[in-house]
Amino acid sequence: MTKYQLYKLLQRTEALKDERHPMFEKNRFMKFLMWFLVAYYAALMIIMGVSLGFGLKGDYSAAYHRLDGGFFYLLIIDFWMRFMMQETPAQKAQTYALLPIRRSFLMKTYLIRNMLSWGNTFWAFFLVPFGLVSIVPLMGWGAFLGWLIGYWLLFVLNGLGYLFTRALCMKHMLWFLAPLVLHAALVCVCVLPDHNVLRVPFILFMQGFAQWSILPYLIVFAAIALALWANYRLQMGMVYNEVGKKEEVELKRASQFTYLNRFGTMGEYLKLELKLRMRNKQARMQFFVGLGLIVFFSVMLYFTDVYDSGFMKSFICLYDYVIMGATTLIGIMCYEGNYIDGLMSRRETIYDLLRAKFFFNLGILAIPFLLIFPLMVTGKISVWMNLGYLFFTAGVLYPCIFQMAVYNKNTLPLNVKLTGGNQGTMMQQVISLVVLFLPIALEKISVLLLGPVWGYMPLIGLGIAGIATHRFWLRNIYHRFMLRRHANMEGFRASRHG
Numbered sequence: 001m002t003k004y005q006l007y008k009l010l011q012r013t014e015a016l017k018d019e020r021h022p023m024f025e026k027n028r029f030m031k032f033l034m035w036f037l038v039a040y041y042a043a044l045m046i047i048m049g050v051s052l053g054f055g056l057k058g059d060y061s062a063a064y065h066r067l068d069g070g071f072f073y074l075l076i077i078d079f080w081m082r083f084m085m086q087e088t089p090a091q092k093a094q095t096y097a098l099l100p101i102r103r104s105f106l107m108k109t110y111l112i113r114n115m116l117s118w119g120n121t122f123w124a125f126f127l128v129p130f131g132l133v134s135i136v137p138l139m140g141w142g143a144f145l146g147w148l149i150g151y152w153l154l155f156v157l158n159g160l161g162y163l164f165t166r167a168l169c170m171k172h173m174l175w176f177l178a179p180l181v182l183h184a185a186l187v188c189v190c191v192l193p194d195h196n197v198l199r200v201p202f203i204l205f206m207q208g209f210a211q212w213s214i215l216p217y218l219i220v221f222a223a224i225a226l227a228l229w230a231n232y233r234l235q236m237g238m239v240y241n242e243v244g245k246k247e248e249v250e251l252k253r254a255s256q257f258t259y260l261n262r263f264g265t266m267g268e269y270l271k272l273e274l275k276l277r278m279r280n281k282q283a284r285m286q287f288f289v290g291l292g293l294i295v296f297f298s299v300m301l302y303f304t305d306v307y308d309s310g311f312m313k314s315f316i317c318l319y320d321y322v323i324m325g326a327t328t329l330i331g332i333m334c335y336e337g338n339y340i341d342g343l344m345s346r347r348e349t350i351y352d353l354l355r356a357k358f359f360f361n362l363g364i365l366a367i368p369f370l371l372i373f374p375l376m377v378t379g380k381i382s383v384w385m386n387l388g389y390l391f392f393t394a395g396v397l398y399p400c401i402f403q404m405a406v407y408n409k410n411t412l413p414l415n416v417k418l419t420g421g422n423q424g425t426m427m428q429q430v431i432s433l434v435v436l437f438l439p440i441a442l443e444k445i446s447v448l449l450l451g452p453v454w455g456y457m458p459l460i461g462l463g464i465a466g467i468a469t470h471r472f473w474l475r476n477i478y479h480r481f482m483l484r485r486h487a488n489m490e491g492f493r494a495s496r497h498g
Contacts (some may be wrong), residue, residue, distance in 0.1 A: 045126040049125070049126040052067075070199070072204070076187075082098070082119075114163065115228075117159075120156050121152065123151065123155060123401065144210075148210045148218065153224070156224060158233055161227060163231050163235070257271045266352050267275055269355075276335060276414075279415040280335075283414065291367065297316045297319060298372060298375065302318050310444075313385070314440045317381055317389050318436070325361045325365075325401065329404070330401060330431060330432055331408060332401070332404050334412040338411055338412075350478055354405060358398065358402070362394055362398075382452070384453055385456060388456035391467070392460070394466070395464060397435045397439065402477055406477060407484075409495070410495045411492060439459070442458075442459070
């Protein structure tokens, strides 16, 4: 079989992979919803591109230079969006690692496919209408084409940088700070001084693409070649280690958390929750990604006026509170699927585990509260909105998410962080959307009817009621879980060994 035939075979198996997935039939609605959201955001970007071009109609050069002078903002947004949508080549190559196919060929194939993927052209929905309005009338079609190619090459380079960072983050979460510090430093250099010292070099650089100068293309091609080589070396080594289950074991003194002994059996499960996030790679990564998102949105709201609209303030305040719990509780009991047989061997143990999870996630809410407190002091977010979403998350949204303990029956791996994956069920994805948008609708209606202060009282009241009655609804979840225990345990075992 030639390399071209092998490439076509890999392409065909990738296309068939989703259709053969056990969740394909159940996830058809979510696939439709995802395509609808892609179409919605594409239409939104087209409108933004046309509006920006025509909004500066009197000065086309200003529109063109203003975008080019801050093109790194697009790259920063694109970089962080990829964390939600893009897999690394090693995740895909691992599927074929035990077949008689050279892994070097697999890695090169997936790296090249990543460079040529449609995701690198998504910003064209914004750039094409903007360029048609602001560049073509002044510089012609040739300059417009060179300008678009330049942006496409930058997004390809940005994607390779993301792959390298993502692989390092899978190895150790502290690498997550590298792009965060780099992007923050770049924004500070451009925003804090009275004059942006990087604006003119950025404009000249992008102007070189439009004029088909050789130097900008050589610089970007050299950077892409270096990024390809770095990704190839790093991800080849990491996929070898994970396929062979190679682990670097560091002996540490185990934390005993003896201060939790006073809580009896529930204290033991609180220890289990803490150790789950301290010792297991997948759970630890979820925790730090959620924490990073909270810090990012809080800092953006604190230092910029971009998100000062009422909806965005409500969304960010709610998102900060719910994201830490949602990332773990949507898959509640899935980690425990690895040792569910041991948990089921003792009476009432699941109820104590659920109580421990509830109190643990209540404690985690202190993190977003401390991060939002400066925004509350400065007046960016009202005191009542902050308290409303805090109590509503704890007493209403958490009980809703905890219902997934009855229906989840797919085991999540604890330590497979590079090649393991979980697409989630339709119910999990629907619950995620509900907890992100339904509270905002309730808040807006309540504020409209009762005013900016009393409008948050229903949220606070419902939240306090949910916290006060936690024993009753947790007991209800426990009884329903026990009624389904045989089906759930069968699912946990099948997905654990599958």
